[in-house]
Every structure is written in structure tokens, then in C-alpha cells.
Amino acid sequence: MRAFILMLAVLSSFAAVASNQARIRDITRVDGVRENSLVGYGIVVGLAGSGDSSRNKATLQSIRNTLENFGVAVSNDDIKSNNAAAVIVTADLNAFAQPGDKIDVHVSSLGDARSLTGGALYLTPLKGVDDKIYALAQGNLSTGGYKFEQNQNVVQRNHPTVGFIPQGAIVEKEIDQQFVRNNQIQFVLNQPDFVTAESMVQVLKQNFPELKVRALHAGKVAVSPVAPEQAMMLIAHIQQLRVQTASIARVVVNEKTGTVVAGADVTVGDVVISHAGIRLEIQTRFRTSQPGAFAGINNPSVRTETMPDTDVKIEGEREAYYASQGGTNIAELVAALKKVNLSTRDIISILQAINQSGALNAELIVQ
Incomplete structure (x- = not known):
């Protein structure tokens, strides 16, 4: 009996941007407040x-x-x-x-x-x-x-x-929490990231221009000066703000259960795969979408875009062919492999091989 594959839906670029909005309280913790x-x-x-x-x-x-x-x-x-x-x-x-x-x-x-x-x-x-x-x-x-x-x-x-x-x-005894040190509050990111930390700094500067905000490193943002009696109110206001978070491209595979989970931004470069008598070929060609001569006069967001045009071919007992306008992603790759009745174990082996070849534009985590 084949194992079940869990694959997150790959959203469009605009939907992905919107989904990356998160409250500060959901992506950080206050330094000094812990179990x-x-x-x-x-x-x-x-x-x-x-x-x-x-x-x-x-x-x-x-x-x-x-x-x-x-x-x-x-x-x-x-x-x-x-x-x-x-x-x-x-x-x-x-x-x-x-x-x-x-x-x-x-x-x-x-x-x-x-x-x-x-x-x-x-x-x-x-x-x-x-x-x-x-x-x-x-x-x-x-x-x-x-x-x-x-x-x-x-x-x-x-x-x-x-x-x-x-x-x-x-x-029997409470713990003395020291989350205001030298009139400063520090927010620790749950997942350190330079892009997310800088986005958080810019949002805090816009909403609290009277405060000094700086990123100490990719995992910590400091806010000062903060009076101890105003710390609770300030933290409550900061935690409700939304910031743009950077999505991390990851593919998680569990060889024991046969589970494959991929993020929304995982793409695969040009690669040719031959596995157990099956040949898979991925080719990506980039074409330029040029707007009309007067299209950008009243709408400055209209501009020239480079669009990937991807072909995926599989040759074996069954042959599947389709083209994607948004680039090759893991969802398309797995769907193509399933069309020729590959098992989950084979798909995991192929993903590991693609990662080793450098064609997988994401971090591969094997559990």
C-alpha cells in the first residue's frame, strides 16, 4: 500500500506575498520572558x-x-x-x-x-x-x-x-522577569532571518518614530528608550503590528512514513532525471512580456516582466507532458511523477538526487 503524500498548494506570487504578512507576536518573543x-x-x-x-x-x-x-x-x-x-x-x-x-x-x-x-x-x-x-x-x-x-x-x-x-x-515562588534592561526591550525572532528583521525595523520606525529601533542581528531587534512603567503597553502595541516575513524554501521528506511537504516558493531548475527505466526532462525557457507603448502612462505598476515557460516530459511506461507559465515547482514535479505510477519512496529518492545535483532551489530536510 502506497504511503500518502501531503503536498501544500503552491500559490501565485501575489497570494504568496499576502500570506507572508504576520503579526509580530506570532513570529517573535520578548527577550527575558521564557519558561x-x-x-x-x-x-x-x-x-x-x-x-x-x-x-x-x-x-x-x-x-x-x-x-x-x-x-x-x-x-x-x-x-x-x-x-x-x-x-x-x-x-x-x-x-x-x-x-x-x-x-x-x-x-x-x-x-x-x-x-x-x-x-x-x-x-x-x-x-x-x-x-x-x-x-x-x-x-x-x-x-x-x-x-x-x-x-x-x-x-x-x-x-x-x-x-x-x-x-x-x-x-510556591514566582520568577522575577527582567525584560526591560537599560531602558531597552529586545524582540527575538522565532526563525532568524535578515529580511524579516529589517522589515520589522522599518515597520516599528514608521509606527514609533520617537523610538530608536535597530536590528542587532538576524534574530534580534532592539527598541529603546523604554520606561519600565510603559513597557507593558508598548509591548502590547508592538505585538499587534504586522510585518512582511520572508518565506523560506524548504522541502521536508519523511522516509519512514513516505510524507513529502513543500513550501510555496520551492522551484526546480533545468534537470534531466533517469530513474528505474523512467526518463524525466525539465526545461525552462524565459520569455519577455512587453506591455504596450502607452500602457504605463496612467498605471506606473505596468512594466516589462520576464516569465518562465517550463516543459516537463516523462518517458516510461506512460508519458506525460505539460507546460507551466509560473515555473517548475515541486507540486508540478510530484504530479508528473505520479502519472507514471512512481511510488512515494521513488519520489523521495528523486528529490534527494535533484538536491545533490544542485537543481533544487530549496533546503531539503530528511527526517
Whole structure:
């Protein structure tokens, strides 16, 4: 059964320009505003004999320390850890999370526990990289899987040694956000690009002539001077502005699933391909479209244009021929290859070969 090909529609040049308009909030983030990773070491209890074995000394010591906190003194020899498991607890703290807010946590087995199904996480402090406690995690685990063993027969679904606790941690300490430094705000582009950064600078200069705006590099734009008390209002206004973004020509292929995804600006140069007894030939000729002598008098946008005229031929079990007025693109190429019943694997191989020959005017990403 052939794999399914997902191909984005290739728009006209005018439609592509319009689609490249984007809000600043959708393509940037404010420098200094970010999520922070938290981590902690904890114990999952209440397991039905599927916890860590007695070989895990860390689990035995953790259970002993927990019992001593409640005034119960025991030795390691008196502890059976089959109903408990040592785990690592992780969470992401939102940039503006406040004390009392709840966040999701993930729990992963650290020892040789067979399953965390049915367990409950004992109160666990979550720390940041500065070794300060920012949240406390506790609650019943949801593993989304199971593992049962009987007479050397094993039935397992998903990964029962990894669990999830929705809203399982309470924030105890907020993070001080410093997004105004030296009366300056910096916007970081999600995809660094010189054209997009310059477009953003020009839009900000037009809307805020009293501010100094400059691109530090392809991935960051600085705005100054900004008073701290006006920073929130200024950021809200800037993020609503629309800028012209530069489209990046990319072709993404997944050999495992047979998926091909191409952007709108992907074109193919003149190339001849012979693959498995099939010959494919692409030729592009450029012609000049000259307006009338008086056409541009009242309409200055009327001008001479160079238009590519492309022919694609395939010879094999079936032959297909068509011409394109907009140049050869990936959609046309794939459609031509499908007419001769080429499989998705063959098409991916051809795209890789075209890229190696230098005829693919895009970045090829193989997953």
C-alpha cells in the first residue's frame, strides 16, 4: 500500500506575498520572558509489588529518610521497596506563574521498577537551576499504560514507568522577569532571518518614530528608550503590528512514513532525471512580456516582466507532458511523477538526487 503524500498548494506570487504578512507576536518573543525547567527527586508509593527491588540502595535510603521524618526509626534490612519507586519529577514553570497556580508534572522511574501504574507521588519539592524551590508536587499518577507478568508471560502497553500528573504541582515562588534592561526591550525572532528583521525595523520606525529601533542581528531587534512603567503597553502595541516575513524554501521528506511537504516558493531548475527505466526532462525557457507603448502612462505598476515557460516530459511506461507559465515547482514535479505510477519512496529518492545535483532551489530536510 502506497504511503500518502501531503503536498501544500503552491500559490501565485501575489497570494504568496499576502500570506507572508504576520503579526509580530506570532513570529517573535520578548527577550527575558521564557519558561523555566524544574526538577526534583521523589518517591512513588502505593505500587502493587511493581516497584524497585532491594538492589536499589537509593530507594531504600529514601524510604528510611521519609519514615524518620515521621518519627519512625527503621533499618534498611527492615524495608521492602516493592511497593515504592524512586523517580525524577520534572515540570515547566510559566514565565508569569504566581504562587498558588498549578502546573503539570511528569514522573519517570529512576530504578528498576516494572510499572508506576496505580502509584501516588509523595510530596516532592521542585527546584530550578539556582537550587531554589519553586513548586511542590504531589498526587496520583496517570501512566496511560500497563505491564502484567505471570509465568514468564508479559503483556505491556505503552511505557508504564513514565507517569503524568495534571495540575500536580503548586507554585510556591514566582520568577522575577527582567525584560526591560537599560531602558531597552529586545524582540527575538522565532526563525532568524535578515529580511524579516529589517522589515520589522522599518515597520516599528514608521509606527514609533520617537523610538530608536535597530536590528542587532538576524534574530534580534532592539527598541529603546523604554520606561519600565510603559513597557507593558508598548509591548502590547508592538505585538499587534504586522510585518512582511520572508518565506523560506524548504522541502521536508519523511522516509519512514513516505510524507513529502513543500513550501510555496520551492522551484526546480533545468534537470534531466533517469530513474528505474523512467526518463524525466525539465526545461525552462524565459520569455519577455512587453506591455504596450502607452500602457504605463496612467498605471506606473505596468512594466516589462520576464516569465518562465517550463516543459516537463516523462518517458516510461506512460508519458506525460505539460507546460507551466509560473515555473517548475515541486507540486508540478510530484504530479508528473505520479502519472507514471512512481511510488512515494521513488519520489523521495528523486528529490534527494535533484538536491545533490544542485537543481533544487530549496533546503531539503530528511527526517
